[in-house]
Amino acid sequence: MRGLSPRLVNFALRSALKLLALLLAVAVVSFVLIEHSPIDPVSAYIGADMLLIGPEQRQLIAERWGLDQPATTRFWRWLWQLAQGNLGTSSIFNQPVAQVIASRFATSFNLMFLAWVLSGLFGVGLGILAGAKPGSWPDRVIRLYAYTLASSPTFWVGLLLLILFSVQLGWAPFCCSQPPGIPTEAVTVWQRLHHLILPALTLSLIGVASIALHTRQKLVEILESDFVLFARAQGESTLGIIWHHGLRNIALPALTLQLASLSELFGGSVLAEQVFAYPGLGQATVQAALRSDVPLLLGIVLFSTVFVVVGNTLADLAYQVVDPRVRIGK
Amino acid sequence: MSLVHSGDPQVASPLLPESKPVFWNRRRRTILTALGCGLLLVLVLLSPYGLGSEGLSTRLSERNLPPSWIHPFGTDWLGRDMLVRTMHGLSLSLWVGLAAASLSAVMAVVLGSLAASLGGWVDVLITGAVDLFLSLPHLVLLILIAFSLGGGMRGVLAAVALTHWTGLTRLIRAEILQLKSAEYIQLAAKLGHGPLWIARHHFLPHVLPQVIVGLILLFPHTILHEAGLSFIGMGLSPHTPAIGIILSEAMRHLSTGYWWLGVFPGLALLLMVKAFDTLGTNLHGLMDPRTSQE
Amino acid sequence: MLEVCGLQIAFTLYERGLKQKRVMPIRHLDLEIKAGEVVAVVGSSGSGKSLLAHAVLGILPHNAEVRGEIWFQGERLTPERQAQLRGKQMALIPQSVSYLDPLMPVGSQVQLAARRSNNPAADVEAIFWRYQLPATVKQCYPFQLSGGMARRVLVATAAIGSAQLLIADEPTPGLHPEMVTETLTHLRQLADAGRGVMLITHDLEAALQIADWIAVFYAGTTVEMARCEDFRVKGNPSWPAGLRHPYSRALWAALPQNGFQPLAGSQPSSEEPIRGCLFASRCSSASEECRGSLPPRQRLGEGWVRCFHAQG
Numbered sequence: 061m062r063g064l065s066p067r068l069v070n071f072a073l074r075s076a077l078k079l080l081a082l083l084l085a086v087a088v089v090s091f092v093l094i095e096h097s098p099i100d101p102v103s104a105y106i107g108a109d110m111l112l113i114g115p116e117q118r119q120l121i122a123e124r125w126g127l128d129q130p131a132t133t134r135f136w137r138w139l140w141q142l143a144q145g146n147l148g149t150s151s152i153f154n155q156p157v158a159q160v161i162a163s164r165f166a167t168s169f170n171l172m173f174l175a176w177v178l179s180g181l182f183g184v185g186l187g188i189l190a191g192a193k194p195g196s197w198p199d200r201v202i203r204l205y206a207y208t209l210a211s212s213p214t215f216w217v218g219l220l221l222l223i224l225f226s227v228q229l230g231w232a233p234f235c236c237s238q239p240p241g242i243p244t245e246a247v248t249v250w251q252r253l254h255h256l257i258l259p260a261l262t263l264s265l266i267g268v269a270s271i272a273l274h275t276r277q278k279l280v281e282i283l284e285s286d287f288v289l290f291a292r293a294q295g296e297s298t299l300g301i302i303w304h305h306g307l308r309n310i311a312l313p314a315l316t317l318q319l320a321s322l323s324e325l326f327g328g329s330v331l332a333e334q335v336f337a338y339p340g341l342g343q344a345t346v347q348a349a350l351r352s353d354v355p356l357l358l359g360i361v362l363f364s365t366v367f368v369v370v371g372n373t374l375a376d377l378a379y380q381v382v383d384p385r386v387r388i389g390k
Numbered sequence: 391m392s393l394v395h396s397g398d399p400q401v402a403s404p405l406l407p408e409s410k411p412v413f414w415n416r417r418r419r420t421i422l423t424a425l426g427c428g429l430l431l432v433l434v435l436l437s438p439y440g441l442g443s444e445g446l447s448t449r450l451s452e453r454n455l456p457p458s459w460i461h462p463f464g465t466d467w468l469g470r471d472m473l474v475r476t477m478h479g480l481s482l483s484l485w486v487g488l489a490a491a492s493l494s495a496v497m498a499v500v501l502g503s504l505a506a507s508l509g510g511w512v513d514v515l516i517t518g519a520v521d522l523f524l525s526l527p528h529l530v531l532l533i534l535i536a537f538s539l540g541g542g543m544r545g546v547l548a549a550v551a552l553t554h555w556t557g558l559t560r561l562i563r564a565e566i567l568q569l570k571s572a573e574y575i576q577l578a579a580k581l582g583h584g585p586l587w588i589a590r591h592h593f594l595p596h597v598l599p600q601v602i603v604g605l606i607l608l609f610p611h612t613i614l615h616e617a618g619l620s621f622i623g624m625g626l627s628p629h630t631p632a633i634g635i636i637l638s639e640a641m642r643h644l645s646t647g648y649w650w651l652g653v654f655p656g657l658a659l660l661l662m663v664k665a666f667d668t669l670g671t672n673l674h675g676l677m678d679p680r681t682s683q684e
Numbered sequence: 685m686l687e688v689c690g691l692q693i694a695f696t697l698y699e700r701g702l703k704q705k706r707v708m709p710i711r712h713l714d715l716e717i718k719a720g721e722v723v724a725v726v727g728s729s730g731s732g733k734s735l736l737a738h739a740v741l742g743i744l745p746h747n748a749e750v751r752g753e754i755w756f757q758g759e760r761l762t763p764e765r766q767a768q769l770r771g772k773q774m775a776l777i778p779q780s781v782s783y784l785d786p787l788m789p790v791g792s793q794v795q796l797a798a799r800r801s802n803n804p805a806a807d808v809e810a811i812f813w814r815y816q817l818p819a820t821v822k823q824c825y826p827f828q829l830s831g832g833m834a835r836r837v838l839v840a841t842a843a844i845g846s847a848q849l850l851i852a853d854e855p856t857p858g859l860h861p862e863m864v865t866e867t868l869t870h871l872r873q874l875a876d877a878g879r880g881v882m883l884i885t886h887d888l889e890a891a892l893q894i895a896d897w898i899a900v901f902y903a904g905t906t907v908e909m910a911r912c913e914d915f916r917v918k919g920n921p922s923w924p925a926g927l928r929h930p931y932s933r934a935l936w937a938a939l940p941q942n943g944f945q946p947l948a949g950s951q952p953s954s955e956e957p958i959r960g961c962l963f964a965s966r967c968s969s970a971s972e973e974c975r976g977s978l979p980p981r982q983r984l985g986e987g988w989v990r991c992f993h994a995q996g
Binding site for chain 2: 082085086089090093094096097098099207208210211212213214215216219220222223227228234322323324326327328330331334335345346349350352357360361364365367368369372
């Protein structure tokens with residue numbers, strides 16, 4: 061290792077600044093959107109008990125929350141709280157938003173990570189199989205699979221898996237992240253995995269499509285390149301070419317694509333968690349929106365921005381660290 | 391490749407024979423596929439008028455029937471015909487998808503050409519907005535916008551339309567920037583043609599086909615996202631027979647073993663999305679042969 | 685060692701709207717190379733000369749249609765035989781650094797070339813030393829090489845094996861004049877060691893420096909095969925007496941030292957169907973006969989020419 065080169069320090073600083081700017085922009089946009097929503101924060105908070113309180117009490121609550129202040133004042137106050145790390149309190153969970161997000165994300169992380177790894181491995185494998193001989197029957201089958209899955213709604217794929225494996229075959233559990241009625245500490249790793257497998261499969265089946273198609277495309281490009289023509293002229297077989305030149309040139313774009321796909325992964329997890337009633341961050345997002353938990357929704361919006369931007373930044377970083385043309389050149 | 395030996399090479403004709411015309415050549419196949427998909431989609435769009443809404447009404451005597459000749463997609467727990475519900479739902483999703491995608495495309499054309507032709511801070515602002523929209527998970531952004539408009543048809547339309555303009559905007563911006571630097575455009579400007587003339591005669595013919603294909607390739611996304619939003623309950627109202635609603639209702643009846651409630655409507659949605667995708671890629675192939683050189 | 689007879693290469697392409705189009709970049713190519721000789725295939729840039737190299741090695745794209753015969757060491761080449769021979773008996777020296785894997789250090793690539801030529805024990809150090817490449821270059825990636833170094837590495841990939849036929853595809857463009865001479869000297873040395881060298885180039889001047897034979901390539905045909913000396917014999921005030929084909933003379937006349945006289949008109953494109961002599965459209969002495977059919981090969985002196993009007 062050559063330690064922290066000034067170029068990498070520079071890169072880290074620029075990335076951090078960009079993230080801050082993006083977060084600020086997201087905060088402004090979300091605030092404006094929520095500000096214009098027809099949802100009344102007081103009635104959303106109080107819910108069904110709304111009929112029991114009079115207009116005076118309402119007024120009191122509104123004043124206590126500073127709702128009588130102009131929007132800009134409230135925005136600066138909110139931003140000031142955010143800067144101090146205070147995301148507010150979730151009305152659904154009756155817990156600080158940061159705490160809800162942390163525990164929910166920990167649950168979702170297992171799901172997303174497993175799906176991410178599975179789709180990466182299978183996607184690259186299928187992409188190589190298809191791209192090695194464009195137009196051959198494995199290529200046709202794999203492309204049909206990938207294009208069909210790219211057009212399939214995530215939640216429907218989950219639904220099918222649920223019908224097949226949980227209802228008809230009874231191999232997998234119906235819902236949740238662990239068996240009901242058992243304290244979290246007593247849940248074994250196997251039980252967790254058992255509950256994880258279907259949602260993760262759903263997420264990865266969808267994720268496979270884009271990585272497989274991109275890997276295929278990249279391999280086809282590589283196989284048409286001058287340096288592969290030269291390897292052929294040297295008498296190398298297609299298999300040898302893929303082994304020596306294909307993998308080397310595919311690895312980085314595939315890794316970058318996977319890192320840049322965190323946005324779809326997050327979106328997919330929202331739908332998959334909804335289908336399998338998996339108590340992760342995705343399900344919390346839906347609940348926050350359906351039950352008008354504004355602080356939680358805003359917290360998740362900001363958190364998911366960080367999640368996506370970190371993925372994109374890591375993708376850039378991979379190029380900086382791995383690709384010799386960027387690492388040594390310039 | 392093959393080394394076909396053709397007699398004495400010294401007298402071989404310097405002309406290869408023209409290849410025989412084949413009926414199913416690439417061009418014809420591509421056009422027919424595109425036409426087929428287009429026709430299918432028009433049928434879906436018009437199917438509610440053909441099937442009527444009789445199947446939508448409750449018939450308690452015909453509850454939970456598995457698929458049969460009379461009810462190819464089966465019936466639900468209220469005895470409603472699932473085929474009729476599905477076709478109504480598809481048609482509705484199609485309309486929403488068409489409207490949202492068209493709005494998105496209009497936004498993309500306006501923003502893309504503004505960014506490319508004005509440059510400067512307008513360009514910075516528009517590309518910044520694209521970056522901003524892409525830094526949030528798409529579904530989270532959809533939920534946020536739908537939430538702020540209180541859900542419903544208006545919320546779904548706005549959410550889907552407001553989140554699908556980014557890709558096409560980038561494409562149009564890049565295309566116009568590239569055209570602007572092309573020699574013949576600069577020549578046209580030197581010849582004294584005004585910017586409007588150039589826009590009409592050079593930019594429009596280049597950009598319009600891209601916009602049309604881009605628009606068609608947007609439909610699958612807008613339709614799937616509308617269905618997704620409705621599925622989680624942030625979209626169309628539960629009383630409309632939208633595909634997302636049908637599937638989320640099916641979820642509740644899954645454990646009872648009524649598999650047809652979820653399988654067929656989803657399959658129909660998949661086929662419709664695929665038809666759009668095939669239509670778009672085939673049109674793209676006709677305009678740009680490199681994309682389908684196999 | 686190598687004989688190419690009546691080689692034709694055609695492709696079917698798709699245009700906008702997916703209309704089919706057929707092109708024939710190589711229409712009628714003949715060529716002969718003996719061991720210890722350098723044969724230069726000279727023609728204008730972009731006329732499909734590289735396809736000749738690919739056809740000999742059997743690495744044309746799948747949609748290529750090929751006719752004619754290629755003989756190597758007394759044996760008719762089939763695709764299967766080509767697959768056995770390439771890299772072992774026949775080696776390519778490519779045009780540019782883009783023919784090297786951008787993500788693999790060049791030392792490993794030379795080593796790979798040795799392994800592919802069934803010479804896994806070949807000494808990479810020695811070949812680097814022979815071509816005056818510093819040992820540190822082995823760790824370099826292709827993008828880090830200077831033009832001259834890249835050229836030496838490419839020659840080294842071919843020289844490290846024991847291939848009898850070396851095909852150098854446009855090895856000189858974009859190089860410093862000194863480097864051009866150095867590269868050509870390397871090729872000459874390989875031929876002097878008993879290998880056959882095919883030098884594909886658009887640069888007649890460079891070819892004349894080292895070649896034994898010049899094969900003049902025009903619109904997908906070899907119009908003349910002449911000894912290098914034939915370009916030097918003065919006998920006629922306006923062109924060397926040894927040259928019989930009007931296009932060979934025009935090539936010669938276009939050289940700077942011969943007055944830069946350009947030839948009017950342009951080469952017929954590979955799409956045009958032409959029955960007769962391909963040069964007829966630009967030839968001052970073209971007759972009805974020339975437009976009717978392709979002139980046969982005529983042996984004149986040591987070489988041959990495709991022209992109805994050529995006289996010995």
